[in-house]
Amino acid sequence: MKPLELVCPAGTPAALRAAVEAGADTVYCGFRDETNARNFPGLNFSRAEMEESIDYAHRRGSKVLVAINTFPRAGAPELWRAAVDDAARFGADAVILADVGLLDYAANHQPGLRRHLSVQAAAANPDAINFYAETFGVRRVVLPRVLTVQEIAAINREIECETEVFVFGGLCVMAEGRCALSAYATGRSPNMNGACSPASHVHYKEEGSELVCGLGDFTINRVKKDAPAPYPTLCKGCFQAGDYQGHVFEDPASLDAATLITEFASAGVTALKIEGRQRSRSYTKTVVHTFRKAVEAQAKGLPIMANELQRLTEGQTTTSGAYSKTWR
Structure with missing residues (x-):
């Protein structure tokens, strides 16, 4: 069985290199501005760094996805459109988008650039996902963290595009894209x-x-x-x-769904996503290396070790979140 694709975070060029060296199939990152949903001081990539990092990853057999997953301000879409154009110019393997206007722009102005639907779009049913796939040519959807494994399997039976699910890291317990x-x-x-x-x-x-x-x-x-x-x-x-x-909503805890990897594969999931662009390159290296071993073990039918990364979690506590309906 082919291992699931491992999609890993990088908040800096150093973290991207660490992720690639630790075994990431794919790395996702963003520009150093408000076009991406991890717009924290000291993080993200300048244009020159993005171009160099994409080249570095490609030379080592990894792909790079550029997250442009915030919503443009009304009347001022230029920054977001420029991000799409630059990602295409630098050779990104896909852009991760949430806004319908920006999806339309990418489909019409950069048709050769693969489009993934961000979790920020909160598409959680077949009708919504099929709309994005048919209207904007979306090839993959990142599912929000409110679905059980059984619900994910049911969705995959009714859609044509790929699905990607979060497997580790910070857990947004609200519906992404809807939190006020x-x-x-x-x-x-x-x-x-x-x-x-x-x-x-x-x-x-x-x-x-x-x-x-x-x-x-x-x-x-x-x-x-x-x-x-x-x-x-x-x-x-x-x-x-x-x-x-x-x-009321959820205890301070991190998502760790390593033991569900086999169930994700059976449910038709294409890729596993690790959260953590705001974390250190040491964190990135450790988590990616651990999940590289886990996805390869799953592909070989071997057992997957649980709680391997508990010391790196929020409050040293983990949860499988909605995947197993353990939420209040």
């Missing part, structure tokens, strides 16, 4: 400005025996000073509802 919580708290939209819970709005302070984690004007979590402090994202914060106080 971070925008409400910070005034910056993750889906337009490219940064969920931007670091410029995160703050910590000590109150008595507690460490208070805040985002904008909101307190997101309170933990004991000696306890692990999760990064303050609203969807994983503590809420009080009546007499209940706790994590």
Whole structure:
């Protein structure tokens, strides 16, 4: 059995090289501006770095996908269109897009450039996916992290394009492309400005025996000073509802679906995606190397080791998320 394609993150040229050397089939990355959904200071690629990195990956047998997966501002699409044109000019193997206007632009102006549908489009049923495939020539869809493995299998039976699923990393527990919580708290939209819970709005302070984690004007979590402090994202914060106080949507935890790789293959999935463009190249190297072994083991019918990467997860805690319907 052919191993599933391993799609790996790179937030910097150094991380891209680390991913390729660790065994990535494909690396995804973005330009250093608001056209991609990991628009954090110190990350991403200049135009020169992108061109050089694509050449580096190709010479070593890996592909590069350019994420242009935020939504253009009304009346100002030029930055996003230029990103599509530059990705094509540099020889990218595909662009990852979410906005229908930008998909239309790419289909008409860069028809030879392969188009993947970003998870930010939140296409989670056959009708939606087939619309994108038939209208804009989308060849692959990245499925949102709200589906069970059985639902993914049912979708694959009714579509013609490839599917890609997240297998490890940060877990967005809201429907991607639809989250307004971070925008409400910070005034910056993750889906337009490219940064969920931007670091410029995160703050910590000590109150008595507690460490208070805040985002904008909101307190997101309170933990004991000696306890692990999760990064303050609203969807994983503590809420009080009546007499209940706790994590309403999901505990601070990372996705780890390594043990489901065989089920993904049986469900017709083409590619496994690792999240983490904002993480270090050491993280990238370790995670990619581990999943390289896992996908090859699956292809040979060998067992896949569980919890190999727990020390790299949020709060050292993992979940299979909606894949196994373990969410509240």
